[in-house]
Amino acid sequence: MTISGWLTIFLFVGVLTALAIPMGSYLAAVYSGERTFLDPIMRVPERFAYRIMRVDPTREQNWKQYAKSLIIFSLVGWLLIYFILRTQGLWSFTGLNPMGFHSMPANVTFNTASSFLTNTNWQYYGGETTMSYFSQMAGLAVQNYASAAVGIVVAVALIRGIAGRTGSSLGNFYQDVVRTILWILLPLSFVISLVLVSQGSIQNFSHYLNFHGIQQIAQTIAMGPVASQEAIKLLGTNGGGFFNVNSAHPFENPTGFTNFFEMLVVLLIPAALVFAYGKMVGARRQGYAIYTTMMVMFLGAVIVCYIAEAHGSPAQHAAGLHTAVTAGSTGGNLEGKEQRFGIAGSAIFNVVTTVTSCGAVNSALESFTGIGGAVPFANLSASEVIFGGVGTGLYSILLYVLLAVFIGGLMVGRTPEYLGKKIGAREIKLVSLGILITPLSALFCTALATASSAGRASIDTAVAGGGPQAFSETFYAYLSQANNNGSAFAGYTGFIQPNAGNLGSHGISFADFLGGGAMLFARYAPILFALAVAGSLAGKRVSPAGLGTMRTDNGTFVVLLIGVIVLVGALTFFPAMLLGPIVQGLTGHLY
Amino acid sequence: MRKDIITSAIGMLVLTLVCGLAYPLLVTGISQVAFHGNANGQQVFVDGKLVGSKIIGQAFTDAKGNPLPQYFQSRPSGTDPADNDAGTEFANYGPNSVITEKAIAANIKQYIALNGKYYPGGLNAGKVPVDAADTSASGVDPDISVLNADIQAYRIAAVRHLSLATVHGLISKYTSGRGLGFSGEPGVDVLELNLALNRLRTNP
Numbered sequence: 001m002t003i004s005g006w007l008t009i010f011l012f013v014g015v016l017t018a019l020a021i022p023m024g025s026y027l028a029a030v031y032s033g034e035r036t037f038l039d040p041i042m043r044v045p046e047r048f049a050y051r052i053m054r055v056d057p058t059r060e061q062n063w064k065q066y067a068k069s070l071i072i073f074s075l076v077g078w079l080l081i082y083f084i085l086r087t088q089g090l091w092s093f094t095g096l097n098p099m100g101f102h103s104m105p106a107n108v109t110f111n112t113a114s115s116f117l118t119n120t121n122w123q124y125y126g127g128e129t130t131m132s133y134f135s136q137m138a139g140l141a142v143q144n145y146a147s148a149a150v151g152i153v154v155a156v157a158l159i160r161g162i163a164g165r166t167g168s169s170l171g172n173f174y175q176d177v178v179r180t181i182l183w184i185l186l187p188l189s190f191v192i193s194l195v196l197v198s199q200g201s202i203q204n205f206s207h208y209l210n211f212h213g214i215q216q217i218a219q220t221i222a223m224g225p226v227a228s229q230e231a232i233k234l235l236g237t238n239g240g241g242f243f244n245v246n247s248a249h250p251f252e253n254p255t256g257f258t259n260f261f262e263m264l265v266v267l268l269i270p271a272a273l274v275f276a277y278g279k280m281v282g283a284r285r286q287g288y289a290i291y292t293t294m295m296v297m298f299l300g301a302v303i304v305c306y307i308a309e310a311h312g313s314p315a316q317h318a319a320g321l322h323t324a325v326t327a328g329s330t331g332g333n334l335e336g337k338e339q340r341f342g343i344a345g346s347a348i349f350n351v352v353t354t355v356t357s358c359g360a361v362n363s364a365l366e367s368f369t370g371i372g373g374a375v376p377f378a379n380l381s382a383s384e385v386i387f388g389g390v391g392t393g394l395y396s397i398l399l400y401v402l403l404a405v406f407i408g409g410l411m412v413g414r415t416p417e418y419l420g421k422k423i424g425a426r427e428i429k430l431v432s433l434g435i436l437i438t439p440l441s442a443l444f445c446t447a448l449a450t451a452s453s454a455g456r457a458s459i460d461t462a463v464a465g466g467g468p469q470a471f472s473e474t475f476y477a478y479l480s481q482a483n484n485n486g487s488a489f490a491g492y493t494g495f496i497q498p499n500a501g502n503l504g505s506h507g508i509s510f511a512d513f514l515g516g517g518a519m520l521f522a523r524y525a526p527i528l529f530a531l532a533v534a535g536s537l538a539g540k541r542v543s544p545a546g547l548g549t550m551r552t553d554n555g556t557f558v559v560l561l562i563g564v565i566v567l568v569g570a571l572t573f574f575p576a577m578l579l580g581p582i583v584q585g586l587t588g589h590l591y
Numbered sequence: 592m593r594k595d596i597i598t599s600a601i602g603m604l605v606l607t608l609v610c611g612l613a614y615p616l617l618v619t620g621i622s623q624v625a626f627h628g629n630a631n632g633q634q635v636f637v638d639g640k641l642v643g644s645k646i647i648g649q650a651f652t653d654a655k656g657n658p659l660p661q662y663f664q665s666r667p668s669g670t671d672p673a674d675n676d677a678g679t680e681f682a683n684y685g686p687n688s689v690i691t692e693k694a695i696a697a698n699i700k701q702y703i704a705l706n707g708k709y710y711p712g713g714l715n716a717g718k719v720p721v722d723a724a725d726t727s728a729s730g731v732d733p734d735i736s737v738l739n740a741d742i743q744a745y746r747i748a749a750v751r752h753l754s755l756a757t758v759h760g761l762i763s764k765y766t767s768g769r770g771l772g773f774s775g776e777p778g779v780d781v782l783e784l785n786l787a788l789n790r791l792r793t794n795p
Contacts, residue, residue, distance in 0.1 A: 004773045011773065049605065053598045069595050076599040080607070129678050138611035145610045146603070174598060181606070186614065193618045194625075200646055203615075203622040203630045208677060211641040214789060215651050215659055220677035221632060221644055227622065228615040245679040248728035250646040251632065255767070256775020312721075315684070315691035319699060320716030321724055328720070328738030330776050335684055335691065335725040339666065339734040340767075342776030346728075363728045364681035373686070460683060462690075469685040491683040500678060584687040591687055 001310040002325055005344030009302055012260065012348060013295065016267055023268060024275025024287070030183045031156045031176070032280065042182045049178045060169035063535025066157055067528055069173035070150060074117060074524070077146050082113040084139040088132050097132035098207040101501045104130060108495045108507035114516035116140050118523035119147035119238055119389055121359055121486035122515060124495035126244030128222040130502060133205055140240060141229055148236025148269075149180040151357075151391030154527050155273055158395045161534025162419060163281040168539045170531070184269070185236060192265055193231035199261075200254030201227035226251050234265040237389040239359035239486045247349070247362040248338055259345045259362060263352045270356055270387040273394045281419055285553035290397060293561050297386045298355055301375050306347040308372035309333045314588040333372070336364025347372065350487070354379040357389030359486025366463075366473070366489040370585025373472070376487065377577050380479045381569040383438050389484065395530045397565075399431045401552065402533070404564045406431075408550050408557070418552060420542035427536050434529030438482050439572040441522040445478035445514055446576065454510035460491030467591025472580035479573075481515045482522040635786065643782050648731040650674040651785060658705055660750050662785045663735070663743050666722055667698045670730035682726040698724045709745040718742075734778025737766060751788065761787045 029036050050057055061069065084091070088103040104112065108124055115122040116139075125131065131140070153176035160170050197203050202223060209221040226242045230252050233240055243249040253259055274294065278287020310332040312323025325331040332343040341349065346363035353360045354376040365376055379386060385397040402418060406428050409416025416423040449455030450471065458477070459470045473492040480487055494511035498504050551557060622630040633645040643649055650673040651662035658664050668674045669682025684691035699716050702723050707714040722736040735743075744758040765783045769775050 004769060007773045049602075052605065053601045054594070055598055068592075069599075072592075072595040073599040073602065076596065076603050080603050126678065126680065128676075137615045138607050141615070142603075142607050142611040146606060174602065177602070181610065186610065190614065190618065194621060197618075197622040197626045197629050200629050200633065202632045203619050204632075205619065206631065209632070209634070209641060209644075211643065213642050213649050214637065214785065215649070215653070215662065217650070217652070217654055219643070219649060220675070221647050222677050222679075223632065225615045225619055227630075228618040232610075243679050243729075245681060245729045248681075249679060250648075250729060250731065250733055254646055256770030258770070260770055260774040313686035313691070315686055315688055316695060316721070316725070318692045319695040319724070321695065321699070321719065321721060322717045323721060326720075326738060328741060328777075329722065329736045331721055333686065333725075334721040335686075335695070336669075336681055336728050337725070338728045338732050339722050339736055339778040340732075340775050345775045364683055366681065366683040366685060367691075367726075369686045463683045463685065463688070467685075467687065469688060489683070490681050584685075587687070589687060590689045590692055591685075 001307065002344065005306060005342070008260065008344050009306065009348060012263060013299065016264055016271055019264065019268060020271035021275050023272035025279060027184070027272055027276035028279040030179055031276070036183065038183055038187065046178055046182055053174060055174040057172050057175040059172060061172055062168045063170055063531045066170045066173050067531045070527065071524065073173070074150065077143060078113055078117045081116060081139050081143050082109060085109045085113060085135055088135050091132065091134045094134050096134035096137070096205060098205070099132070099501060101130060101132045102503060104502055105505060105507045107509045107512040111494060111512040111516040114519045115486065116143035116240060117147060118484050118519045119151055119236070119357055119392070120481060120484040120519045121233070121238045121240030122481050122488065122519065123240055123486070124493060124507070124512065127242050128244060129497060129500040133224055136229055136242060137225060141232055144232045144236050144238040144240070145181055145185055148185060148238065148390045149177045151389050152180050152269070152273070153177055153391065154530055155391035155394040158398055158530050158534040159277050159280050161538040162398070162421070164538040165542065168535060170534055170538060185232065189228070189231040189235055192235060193227040195261065196227040196230055196258060199258045201230060202251045203227040234262050234358065234360060235269065237266060237270065237356045237358040239353060241360065247360045253362055256340055256345060259341050259349060263349055266352050266356055266358045266360070267387055269390045270393045273391065277394060283419065283553065286419070289553045289558055290401070293558050294386050294397070297382065297562060298351070301355060301379055301386070302348055302351045305351050305372050305375040306344055308369045308585070309343050309347045311369065313369045314590060318590060333367070333369050336367030338363065351375060351379065354485060354487055355386040355388070357384050357392055357484045357486070359480065361487050364490060365487055366491055370581050370583070374577060374581035374585055377476065377479065377581055378569070380483045380485055381573040381577070382565055383435065383569065384483050384485065385565055392484065396526070399434045399530065399533070400565055401561060402427060402431045403435065404557070404561045405550065405552060407564060408560055412550060414548055414550065417543070417549065420545060421537055421540040422543070427533055430529050430533045430536065434526045434533070435568065437525045438522045441518045442479045442482035443572070443576065445482065445518050446475045449474050449478060449511070449514065452510070458492050458494055458508055458511040460493065463491050468580050468583050469591065475576055475580050477515065478518060482518045484519060484523050635782065637786065645780065645783060646733050647676050648674050648727070648733040649782055651781070660705065660746060663740065663747065663781050664705070665781045666727045666732045666735055667725065668730040669726045674731050676731045679730050681728060684726060694726070695724050706742055706746050709749050710742055711745070714742070733780055733782065735781055737762070737777055737779060740779040740784070747788065753791065757791070
């Protein structure tokens with residue numbers, strides 16, 4: 001461990017908080033319809049969008065109407081991206097397929113389309129050997145925008161339900177999506193992509209570079225519109241890499257500075273939404289309490305992961321390597337990590353992208369030490385509530401808040417209420433279902449894939465052997481897909497591709513369909529429950545807080561909330577985690 | 592229902608035109624003008640011929656994969672062949688795997704065989720820097736650690752008949768520091784270093 005490593009961690013927390021507070025006020029203004037500095041630019045395209053989409057933005061929707069619009073919008077998006085990916089070869093006339101890539105097989109395409117639609121960005125394919133520039137831009141990036149917007153608007157709808165003083169309205173789905181894209185995602189992505197290019201990311205439509213180096217061997221360097229893709233992939237917590245190795249690739253993440261910058265981009269909206277929440281419900285302290293909860297859990301994860309990775313792995317020690325920091329060398333478990341990021345830059349990045357639903361990685365998760373690798377498992381086990389994805393993090397933790405209020409209410413023997421609204425049996429039923437769907441999907445799929453030979457076909461036996469690592473690969477694959485995260489213990493595969501460009505490639509149907517199904521189910525079912533809770537709360541009368549009202553904005557509640565999150569995650573996942581990463585972390589044994 | 596389908600379909604098409612085409616085209620246009628070198632991958636030319644990108648690692652080996660002793664060697668790579676940017680992948684070596692131990696041990700052995708006889712006092716496994724034995728993430732890591740470069744400097748100086756001070760001068764010239772002074776780790780760019788060595792030979 002180094003001073004610069006610790007400094008990075010604490011500066012990151014400081015800078016993030018300093019950016020998230022004003023950003024939170026901005027988000028609150030956007031969704032409350034207040035004036036912002038972008039209004040003079042965006043009002044005209046906004047009105048134009050409503051006119052051609054035939055949307056009446058003044059028509060408010062109740063939760064069922066809101067959910068119906070959301071589901072249909074997503075269904076149309078799924079059909080569009082599936083169509084674009086399956087017809088990849090036909091779009092070569094645009095000039096955006098210089099390498100002449102063909103389509104992926106149907107099973108892998110099903111997985112990929114579901115993956116990008118649900119903000120998961122699980123990738124069985126490698127970008128530079130599979131995807132044309134057209135597919136990356138017009139297919140994948142569009143869903144990066146759409147899925148991020150859908151996540152955010154669900155959170156906004158739930159906030160409106162909690163804050164609502166009259167009626168059952170949650171706002172208008174299409175208006176919220178349009179405003180999210182025009183006021184937030186598009187302008188920010190534009191600025192972020194230019195910053196990345198200025199630091200060394202590439203942005204072109206060229207044919208790959210073929211050349212002979214000074215050592216006289218033939219080589220190829222991949223090209224493409226990387227920076228524009230990278231910006232929205234991080235900002236929308238999508239995480240799908242332009243290249244197979246994601247943010248480890250020097251064109252996606254060129255320097256130590258961009259690594260820090262990219263981590264901030266990932267957490268910016270999830271962190272800001274928490275402050276926006278406090279502002280929109282008219283009780284900023286509620287936002288601070290949730291932010292504190294998230295930050296405590298985040299810091300815990302980062303610190304454990306950094307210490308574990310700096311210690312080095314049993315395989316390194318068995319081979320005779322010394323893993324202490326020495327002058328001019330990072331030390332630690334540098335297996336599967338880049339020199340320019342070092343141990344700290346890799347550990348923090350992967351914690352940032354697994355607490356959120358981003359799932360981008362700048363180092364190989366599969367090569368993390370047992371305990372260092374258990375941290376991403378634990379982050380996912382918390383069901384993406386430690387900041388979480390854009391929007392999804394906030395609406396998921398709000399479900400946990402309601403659960404904590406309910407448990408707290410039982411303890412003190414009073415009718416549970418949150419922000420003056422009574423929490424009844426109906427709400428708690430919906431909350432419980434919303435919380436349980438993701439863990440159930442993850443465990444069900446893991447069990448199925450571990451128990452069947454079709455599932456075990458995806459394991460990378462050449463690397464993982466038959467030990468705990470093989471189980472970790474499988475477990476992580478379905479945990480990641482069910483949580484819509486998208487990071488991977490990358491040995492696990494659902495796509496066999498002997499040649500670049502998809503000639504002669506085939507998918508593993510079991511892994512492709514099971515994973516794709518898990519992503520869709522574990523994305524949309526909780527969204528429906530969150531919207532139902534919003535609708536149920538929206539119409540409730542607010543009773544003034546009395547002496548006996550349990551406070552939800554102080555340290556006691558933060559501790560209770562962390563307890564509930566850890567308890568649900570631990571009870572559900574701890575036994576399975578013991579069999580994979582933890583057993584490796586506790587022994588020095590090699591398998 | 593029908594109204595929602597029409598609105599969603601039009602919305603998706605508009606989104607594709609705006610976010611899927613107009614946005615990347617605009618960013619490309621501005622990048623190509625304002626950051627031409629970066630946007631095209633910081634290509635390096637020698638005598639008018641492309642020899643690589645400053646920020647993409649290469650394997651400095653012969654066609655059979657044997658390291659060329661006159662060049663600084665990049666980190667081990669998990670791609671096939673090594674440092675293949677057209678098909679990047681993680682090695683995915685697990686932390687408690689016998690396969691990992693064997694791979695690391697083989698890298699250590701090769702590093703010692705290449706550098707041991709030039710290094711004062713010789714090398715053993717405990718003296719090999721982690722970046723020289725562990726596979727990089729991208730497989731095309733352009734950098735090596737300063738310690739790794741300093742150890743290889745003895746070999747380069749001997750093979751190329753240069754003074755150690757000259758080689759060290761080049762190493763510090765092509766070492767980039769931490770981002771903003773704290774983020775990440777210093778690294779030495781292997782391609783730039785090797786190009787500079789070749790220039791020494793041709794322009795004494």
